Amino acid sequence: MSDLMSAFGPTDTDLGVNELARRTGIPKASVSRLVKEMEAVGLFERQGTKVGLGLRLFELGERASRRRSVREVALPFLADLREATRQTVHLAILDGTDVVYVEILRGRDAPPLPSGVGGRLPAHATGVGKALLAGSPPAASDAVIAAGLTRLGPRTITAPGPLVRQLRRIVASGLAYEFEESAPGVACVASAIRLDARPIAAVSASGWIGKVDIRRVGPAVHTTALSITRALTAARA
Numbered sequence: 001m002s003d004l005m006s007a008f009g010p011t012d013t014d015l016g017v018n019e020l021a022r023r024t025g026i027p028k029a030s031v032s033r034l035v036k037e038m039e040a041v042g043l044f045e046r047q048g049t050k051v052g053l054g055l056r057l058f059e060l061g062e063r064a065s066r067r068r069s070v071r072e073v074a075l076p077f078l079a080d081l082r083e084a085t086r087q088t089v090h091l092a093i094l095d096g097t098d099v100v101y102v103e104i105l106r107g108r109d110a111p112p113l114p115s116g117v118g119g120r121l122p123a124h125a126t127g128v129g130k131a132l133l134a135g136s137p138p139a140a141s142d143a144v145i146a147a148g149l150t151r152l153g154p155r156t157i158t159a160p161g162p163l164v165r166q167l168r169r170i171v172a173s174g175l176a177y178e179f180e181e182s183a184p185g186v187a188c189v190a191s192a193i194r195l196d197a198r199p200i201a202a203v204s205a206s207g208w209i210g211k212v213d214i215r216r217v218g219p220a221v222h223t224t225a226l227s228i229t230r231a232l233t234a235a236r237a
Contacts, residue, residue, distance in 0.1 A: 004034055005043070005053065014050035070193070070201045071102050073235055074228045078105050078203065081224045085217050087205040090115060090190075092128040094136065094199070097147045099129040102201070111208045114152065114183050124163055125152040127178040127190030128202035134170035135192045135199035141167060155180040174225075175218045176202075179209065187214040191225035195232055203228065 007023040008015065017035060021028040035051055038044040044051040074091050082089045088110040091103040098120040114121060123129030124144050133141045141164070149158045157163045170176045178188040190204035203225050205217050 004031065004038065008053055014047040014052040016050045020051075069235070070228075070232065073231045074193070074201070074203065075103065077224050077228050077231070078103060081203070081205060081220060082107060084220055085205050085207075085212075087207040087212060087217060088113060090128055090204045090206065091201060092126075092132075092204070093201045094123060094129065094132040094140070095120070097123055097144045099123050099126055099132065099202075107207065109208070109211070110206070111185050112183065113186060113206060121182060122147075122150055122152065124149050125156045125178075125181045127176045127182075127188035127204045127206070130163075130167060130170055130178070131176035131190040131192045131202040131204070132199050134167040134176060135194065153180045153183050153186070157181065174222055176204075177214065177218075178206075179214075185209055187212060189214045189218045189221050191218075191222040193225050193228045193232070195229070200232075201228075 003024045003026060004020055007020050017028060017031050020026070020035070021031045024031070026034075035044055038054070039046060039051065042054045045054040070093070071091060078089045078091055082105045086107050088107040089105040090101055092099040092101045101115050101117055101119050104115060104117050121129070122144070123133055133144060145160045145163065149156070149160070149163065151158050157166065174191055176190045178186070178190070180186060182188070185208055186206055187209045188204050188206040190202050192199035193201040193203060203221060205214070205221050207214065
């Protein structure tokens, strides 16, 4: 079942049995049987001759304690950050070598962004990913490097040395910058949210290169991350 769910890419809304069988390598007859079972429990929903991911998956995802608690506490601060900066604001967590976007509040003049709520991007190519890697144990960045530094944008870091040096600077400043690393025309600044000195999520603001001085936005992003950290700490206490 997990193979069938993983077959859906970031832009896929529905897939047919033949395509699911092709992507997973599972025989078509087995795919048909599994799809029916997953429909019965709400993991898949029928869309004509195809199926899409069901609401049950959304419900289960919303119950994930880390995602729910961080998002609920962070949301008012994210809204304030968007209001103050007029940029698109992200909240993301690190999952293996990727970041998963928990919340996105889009600015009015937002550039085309590759991110989406529930979507994934390679951590090394995003501001939030670099903010999280910088504060994580070395094994996290080692895994990212071992997986290969895939190019997403025209200025994605694709060599280990420059990435490691940038992560060191992020540790010192508390801010991670991205300039056209995830997509053309995008500038971003991010900062990690911590509990017990461990990064559990990151917040960022993104906008058009040339239209926003992203370095001037940095202090507001950092302050937001610190405010969310204090609120989470208080909520846990």
